[in-house]
Amino acid sequence: MNKIRYGMVGGAEGAFIGAVHRAAAALDGQFELVCGAFSQDPAKGRRTAAALGLDPARAYDDLGALLAGEKGRMDALVIVTPNHLHALAAIAALKAGFHVISDKPAAMDRAEADSIAVAVKESGKLYALTYTYAGYPLVEEARRRVARGEFGAIRRIDVMYPQGWLSAPIEQDGQKQAAWRTDPARAGISCCLADIGVHAFQLAEHISGQRVTEISADVSTHVPGRRLDDDSSVLLRFANGARGTLTASQICAGEENGLSIRIYGEKGGLVWTQTEPDSLILKWPDRPMETLRMGGPGLSPEALARCRVPAGHPGGYIEAFANHYRAVAGTLAAGRVTSPLGDPLWFPGIAEGVRSLAFVETALANSRGAEKWSSL
Amino acid sequence: MNKIRYGMVGGAEGAFIGAVHRAAAALDGQFELVCGAFSQDPAKGRRTAAALGLDPARAYDDLGALLAGEKGRMDALVIVTPNHLHALAAIAALKAGFHVISDKPAAMDRAEADSIAVAVKESGKLYALTYTYAGYPLVEEARRRVARGEFGAIRRIDVMYPQGWLSAPIEQDGQKQAAWRTDPARAGISCCLADIGVHAFQLAEHISGQRVTEISADVSTHVPGRRLDDDSSVLLRFANGARGTLTASQICAGEENGLSIRIYGEKGGLVWTQTEPDSLILKWPDRPMETLRMGGPGLSPEALARCRVPAGHPGGYIEAFANHYRAVAGTLAAGRVTSPLGDPLWFPGIAEGVRSLAFVETALANSRGAEKWSSL
Amino acid sequence: MNKIRYGMVGGAEGAFIGAVHRAAAALDGQFELVCGAFSQDPAKGRRTAAALGLDPARAYDDLGALLAGEKGRMDALVIVTPNHLHALAAIAALKAGFHVISDKPAAMDRAEADSIAVAVKESGKLYALTYTYAGYPLVEEARRRVARGEFGAIRRIDVMYPQGWLSAPIEQDGQKQAAWRTDPARAGISCCLADIGVHAFQLAEHISGQRVTEISADVSTHVPGRRLDDDSSVLLRFANGARGTLTASQICAGEENGLSIRIYGEKGGLVWTQTEPDSLILKWPDRPMETLRMGGPGLSPEALARCRVPAGHPGGYIEAFANHYRAVAGTLAAGRVTSPLGDPLWFPGIAEGVRSLAFVETALANSRGAEKWSSL
Amino acid sequence: MNKIRYGMVGGAEGAFIGAVHRAAAALDGQFELVCGAFSQDPAKGRRTAAALGLDPARAYDDLGALLAGEKGRMDALVIVTPNHLHALAAIAALKAGFHVISDKPAAMDRAEADSIAVAVKESGKLYALTYTYAGYPLVEEARRRVARGEFGAIRRIDVMYPQGWLSAPIEQDGQKQAAWRTDPARAGISCCLADIGVHAFQLAEHISGQRVTEISADVSTHVPGRRLDDDSSVLLRFANGARGTLTASQICAGEENGLSIRIYGEKGGLVWTQTEPDSLILKWPDRPMETLRMGGPGLSPEALARCRVPAGHPGGYIEAFANHYRAVAGTLAAGRVTSPLGDPLWFPGIAEGVRSLAFVETALANSRGAEKWSSL
Numbered sequence A, B, C, D: 001m002n003k004i005r006y007g008m009v010g011g012a013e014g015a016f017i018g019a020v021h022r023a024a025a026a027l028d029g030q031f032e033l034v035c036g037a038f039s040q041d042p043a044k045g046r047r048t049a050a051a052l053g054l055d056p057a058r059a060y061d062d063l064g065a066l067l068a069g070e071k072g073r074m075d076a077l078v079i080v081t082p083n084h085l086h087a088l089a090a091i092a093a094l095k096a097g098f099h100v101i102s103d104k105p106a107a108m109d110r111a112e113a114d115s116i117a118v119a120v121k122e123s124g125k126l127y128a129l130t131y132t133y134a135g136y137p138l139v140e141e142a143r144r145r146v147a148r149g150e151f152g153a154i155r156r157i158d159v160m161y162p163q164g165w166l167s168a169p170i171e172q173d174g175q176k177q178a179a180w181r182t183d184p185a186r187a188g189i190s191c192c193l194a195d196i197g198v199h200a201f202q203l204a205e206h207i208s209g210q211r212v213t214e215i216s217a218d219v220s221t222h223v224p225g226r227r228l229d230d231d232s233s234v235l236l237r238f239a240n241g242a243r244g245t246l247t248a249s250q251i252c253a254g255e256e257n258g259l260s261i262r263i264y265g266e267k268g269g270l271v272w273t274q275t276e277p278d279s280l281i282l283k284w285p286d287r288p289m290e291t292l293r294m295g296g297p298g299l300s301p302e303a304l305a306r307c308r309v310p311a312g313h314p315g316g317y318i319e320a321f322a323n324h325y326r327a328v329a330g331t332l333a334a335g336r337v338t339s340p341l342g343d344p345l346w347f348p349g350i351a352e353g354v355r356s357l358a359f360v361e362t363a364l365a366n367s368r369g370a371e372k373w374s375s376l
Helices: A017-027 A042-051 A063-069 A083-095 A110-123 A137-147 A176-181 A192-208 A317-333 A350-368 B017-027 B042-051 B063-069 B083-095 B110-123 B137-147 B176-181 B192-208 B317-333 B350-368 C017-027 C042-051 C063-069 C083-095 C110-123 C137-147 C176-181 C192-208 C317-333 C350-368 D017-027 D042-051 D063-069 D083-095 D110-123 D137-147 D176-181 D192-208 D317-333 D350-368
Strands: A004-010 A031-037 A076-080 A099-102 A127-129 A154-162 A212-220 A231-238 A243-249 A260-265 A269-273 A279-283 A289-293 B004-010 B031-037 B076-080 B099-102 B127-129 B154-162 B212-220 B231-238 B243-249 B260-265 B269-273 B279-283 B289-293 C004-010 C031-037 C076-080 C099-102 C127-129 C154-162 C212-220 C231-238 C243-249 C260-265 C269-273 C279-283 C289-293 D004-010 D031-037 D076-080 D099-102 D127-129 D154-162 D212-220 D231-238 D243-249 D260-265 D269-273 D279-283 D289-293
Touching: A004 A017, A004 A063, A004 A083, A004 A317, A017 A031, A017 A076, A017 A317, A017 D017, A031 A042, A031 A063, A063 A083, A076 A083, A083 A099, A083 A110, A099 A317, A110 A350, A127 A317, A127 A350, A137 A192, A137 A260, A137 A269, A137 A279, A154 A192, A154 A231, A154 B154, A192 A212, A192 A231, A192 A243, A192 A260, A192 A350, A212 A350, A212 B212, A212 B231, A231 A350, A231 B212, A231 B231, A231 B243, A243 B231, A243 B243, A317 D317, B004 B017, B004 B063, B004 B083, B004 B317, B017 B031, B017 B076, B017 B317, B017 C017, B031 B042, B031 B063, B063 B083, B076 B083, B083 B099, B083 B110, B099 B317, B110 B350, B127 B317, B127 B350, B137 B192, B137 B260, B137 B269, B137 B279, B137 B289, B154 B192, B154 B231, B192 B212, B192 B231, B192 B243, B192 B260, B192 B350, B212 B350, B231 B350, B317 C317, C004 C017, C004 C063, C004 C083, C004 C317, C017 C031, C017 C076, C017 C317, C031 C042, C031 C063, C063 C083, C076 C083, C083 C099, C083 C110, C099 C317, C110 C350, C127 C317, C127 C350, C137 C192, C137 C260, C137 C269, C137 C279, C154 C192, C154 C231, C154 D154, C192 C212, C192 C231, C192 C243, C192 C260, C192 C350, C212 C350, C212 D212, C212 D231, C231 C350, C231 D212, C231 D231, C231 D243, C243 D231, C243 D243, D004 D017, D004 D063, D004 D083, D004 D317, D017 D031, D017 D076, D017 D317, D031 D042, D031 D063, D063 D083, D076 D083, D083 D099, D083 D110, D099 D317, D110 D350, D127 D317, D127 D350, D137 D192, D137 D260, D137 D269, D137 D279, D137 D289, D154 D192, D154 D231, D192 D212, D192 D231, D192 D243, D192 D260, D192 D350, D212 D350, D231 D350
Parallel strands: A004 A031, A004 A076, A076 A099, A099 A127, A154 A243, B004 B031, B004 B076, B076 B099, B099 B127, B154 B243, C004 C031, C004 C076, C076 C099, C099 C127, C154 C243, D004 D031, D004 D076, D076 D099, D099 D127, D154 D243
Antiparallel strands: A154 A260, A212 A231, A231 A243, A260 A269, A269 A279, A279 A289, A289 C289, B154 B260, B212 B231, B231 B243, B260 B269, B269 B279, B279 B289, B289 D289, C154 C260, C212 C231, C231 C243, C260 C269, C269 C279, C279 C289, D154 D260, D212 D231, D231 D243, D260 D269, D269 D279, D279 D289
């Protein structure tokens, strides 16, 4: 097996998601970090490279230099910068002939995401967007069971994503994660919706297989002085007539990362909760509640393909993240660059990126208007 | 101690809530059932009376006869009929000089509820409305802690109430509870909102101490042939600027009685879940999550006054219900007929009834219109 | 329906279990408290009677007077005194022609329990022993499923009962519950084993249908100055070869009432936890874990006969307790005085009482000796 | 940073724990797999090496060749063979000048473990023994809090480890994991105690800081034809007078990997459960229960040093495992080869290995004898 050689843009020491990508890429031994442009501060970028044991010659001061210098020596670029550089980096890397693995959201807004879509098409390269939660084995199991009609026609979908870390104006005290996420210049049009609302939206459509067609949103900012949204509530209508709600908030003081989804059909329902990711609860009107478990009996082959250890050995965030890398590696090993939703190891791509940003834009516009429903 | 002598209208064999009221009234030994007009079917009413060990002479065929016959021999009337008789029975009983304990909703619509309010005022009698969940010790604890500012200014309130028992058209197969609740003639203008949405609404305002001022609702009917709503999603805006959602649904197949509320302030949040009623979870940004327990350390005197057994001995629905009866008994024993919210043993009354029906009417109207927000 | 008229010995104001018995007896409206000898302090006994709304003439200063005075006016005696009076009261009541409902343990020791057994036999009266936990619907469900072989041959049974309320020497500060339970003159030979160990033991044999044949015990006292045991660990061997453990402790600081049992057979296992009594968890090697719920799908008729409210409305301790009263009422209504284990509404009696005290005596003796195993 | 170059003995395709070690070693990017003697079947060993992307020249047919061939090119050997090769491999590697990271148990029996201890001492090399559960952040937090007296003197320790995977005689159907673990020639003197009992024992002593001084054991084999133990129950007495129990079983049908520990002191208690590893529950008599969370408020620096992601992003088995590798890397980077228990990143070594095997031997001997207590 040849490892996939990747470079990284962003992700210097102190960043959150860069380290997660590196751990996820390392987990199954299919990727090898070979170079990076880790920071806009060159000294910091070089320190990061050294700490990671990289050849100093492959620690670049900017992405342009990296793309030029790594031709033939690198297969893929991993993008873990703040949002405003996502599209720029993705398009440049694709044009330079590299595959791209990007953190979400795909871009600052829908127009940028559309440009990436064009670049993906023209380049013929792979573009993966790490909507983490789609990587959990039990999320895949949920999706498969909905798809094969186990719950009947879907009637109701509620997804919630409460966090509390932006309850106080920590961006004013120099907390870096908060600073760029609440800064329109670096985060784009939204903080809360773009950071976590898109996860909730992607998950709802992904598991249910239903498309949101109309929304009515109430998006707000609770912390004085904050320049972007930190809280949102959205009514959802789906193509098949299902109804539901999406709430995403970063001012739920005391909450950690409380993503949870409930989906109900004519014949039963399911509940999945991110903090207990190894379990999927199935509820039935006419028989006892069931709990499916990572690695346990009753899982579909596609869910099992995302498990690494026997049942009862907890998985977690990094393993879910690693499943995106595993899917990318499997797709490239098969000589392909896309993995449609039906694949055993599917991964989200630019289509999901475009759609999520359409959701963010529509929700923000609807929230400012007097009209009840906006089409998506 | 003299027991409070009560009669019951509705609640014949096979009904659900009548038996619950009788058990709740019996639990603390402060009430005594002395008579009843249990059914519109006289034979059935008499059978019920006999099964309950009542004097056959005090089993009445209709409420009028009961009210006339029990003058001086009964203190209070308990109303557990279908909704369409609530206002009629309450007003008649109040005018006849009896106290009233009514199941919710107070009436078919807001206008009826207003009439009850007038009758309460004119009669000088006690009127209690059994919003069950306000009777749980940990709900009282939550309310007290919000009121004393432990969470800071409240920013977000989410209440959900999923049930699954109306997922199939069981009213067409003669299930009695479903039949009257989905029949406009007996239930009034709403099934789902009037049956469980009002509980969620009352709980949200009760614990948070905040009033809903604007709502945007999506109320729907999923089961073909059903004549009233079975599903609802509502965006909430509160007087102090807090935002939130209320969802109440009876087509969440597989759900039992999943009422749950989450309230977040500037400094922390709380979660209470009806199926684990003895616990109240407190979440904090700066210190570990805490779990308060029925009868356990840290409870306020008002919550402890609603506990019956040492910590670790599970309480439940009937005990919560009995706390309304306990509050009524305590109020009457103190020579009063009202118990304002600050009282150690407070109980909901007609004000809560009026407000809940205003919510139902407004939500239904908003859902049918194109305007986004409606004032409450 | 004629109510069963009962008197109570013990259970004055401030006692714990007397109030529970009264609430349990009241819950279904099948019992009526008519008299009592509530306290050895006559004034206190009379105060209790008055608070309960009893005829002052039926508040007795001692049990002898009660038994003499209530001939023909009372059907049953409920015994809720400290342990040292259990046997005395039960035998006197049975000889006087009354049915007996006694709190556990049946007596101070095995010899006393044997005497009660003789009196039960000679009197032809009913004797019920309130091993609370056998009254929970899901405990009954567990028992039924084991009995019908759903788990195959049982191999392992672990029951634990941690409490923390005796972690400090509160008996030295006048806490009444602690004072008599740690006093050999009133509690008998044991505190911890007799108070909660017997519950664990009864539950293990009751659900599993297996008899303990050999035990090896380590019984200890951790709190300085305490005169009886407050902690115990016991290895169990069952008649069919199953193995297991029983732990009961009152010095597990911070624990409330953590009774929990796990039973495993060749084909699967079950878990029941007292603080979540409405659920029974079934674990299987070859299919998903199931959770049975009070009032929910999949319950046997015998478990359903112990449910009062629709699924999702929490039951609790008082309801479980009330199921013993319901079973007694049903047995008497059927013209019988015993209810063998196969009955739909079975209740524990003196046989369980004798066996539990044999367990306590054997465990204490084994713990003091050097021999590993003692037969039971 | 120079990566630690390691070779692996055992861990061919299809093995369980080899892949876990590789993932754990990869997670933080501090280790690099450079060679292996993966299987006693040379072809299989070479296939594994190829799948892992290794230089074919460094895929060895036996450990002797590897140790000879890798002098100067490898830093450490990771041992993931069946038990009977652990001591042999460790001693050979240490003598050849390599550090050793071994899966547990250290050896087949106590005598072998003692020989390793001698080799460790003589070689001056590092020896790490991956008692996985000691790597969880919340386990470290528990240990720190006990050590600083937060719970007062420890009185009771109960550790349970139920698994169900050996409920059926799967070793007779060729299941590889089961085949070697139940084979005395490859597993040694014990299956259940040596495989999981040692984990439970190590965890109990590790967190509590107390040494087991006396045990009384009931070790049994439930599955017909099985040659080693599959079930055990042990009474524990600790040096300071604390009491407790240890149960480890592989015939708890339906259980996955249910390791759980409860420790109680004079002032409070703690509960940690392996399937919810990110939480540590603290119970108090006089204040509400607290739940500490991975990455959340209230953790000690030593626990935080074992966290990789912000609170609310689930960790798991591989992360815990990786913390042993992180500790080894940190120790070597500091120019040391041992990490005493007080170190911020402590790891278990041969002392824990010797002690665990002493426990296994003593438990087996005691179980066969008539004497109640055996000293440890």
